[in-house]
Amino acid sequence: MNYITNLFRKMELSIAxxxxxxxxxxxxxxxxxxDKFSRLGVYKLTCPDCHKAFVGQxxxxxxxxxxxxxxxxxxxxxxxxxxKHLIENAHSFGPTHSIMxxxxxxxxxxxxxxxxxxxxxxxxxxxxxxxxxxxxxxNAIFDTLAKSKLP
Numbered sequence: 001m002n003y004i005t006n007l008f009r010k011m012e013l014s015i016a017x018x019x020x021x022x023x024x025x026x027x028x029x030x031x032x033x034x035d036k037f038s039r040l041g042v043y044k045l046t047c048p049d050c051h052k053a054f055v056g057q058x059x060x061x062x063x064x065x066x067x068x069x070x071x072x073x074x075x076x077x078x079x080x081x082x083x084k085h086l087i088e089n090a091h092s093f094g095p096t097h098s099i100m101x102x103x104x105x106x107x108x109x110x111x112x113x114x115x116x117x118x119x120x121x122x123x124x125x126x127x128x129x130x131x132x133x134x135x136x137x138x139n140a141i142f143d144t145l146a147k148s149k150l151p
Contacts, residue, residue: 011141013114037063037096041105042115044123045069045082047130048099049091053123054082054130057116059108066096085130122146 038061045054045066058065072083073093086093093099103119106112121142123129129136 007141011139012110013141035063036102036105037061037066037100039102039105040107041112042103042119044101044103044119045130046099046101047082047085047089047091048094050089051128052085052130053128054085055103055116055120055123056131057112059112062100062102063096066100081130081132118142118145 040058040060040062042055042057043062043065045056046052056065069080069082070093071077072080073086076087078084083093085091104112104115106115117139120129120131120136121139124131124133124136125143125146
């Protein structure tokens with residue numbers, strides 16, 4: 001047990017001492033947001049031409065963050081790795097619903113950071129990422145989780 005606890009500590013993950021997966025939470029009726037792009041969390045932008053992916057997170061609305069990537073593309077700015085890729089390779093910028101995939105809805109915090117790191121790591125191991133290489137570190141837990149998702 002100490003080995004696993006230390007492994008989680010090294011990866012800056014916390015172990016839950018209680019669950020939120022209770023009967024009350026499972027049975028309660030929650031109303032979804034009317035527009036999924038008005039929420040916040042982890043997203044993936046996929047290049048319409050080469051299908052490389054950029055994974056990011058936002059603590060603001062997905063639609064707002066998408067517009068920032070679009071503005072960086074229009075103004076030939078380096079503020080967005082995704083826009084930079086499109087500009088450097090003369091690729092096109094598509095509409096929100098075709099290039100933005102919402103991976104997780106979550107509020108800002110460590111959990112959101114971990115979700116983003118996991119999805120970035122998954123795209124990196126598939127050699128399909130547009131994220132900065134220096135932000136990706138080896139992670140045995142992510143490797144195990146990614147392998148278990150495969151058919």
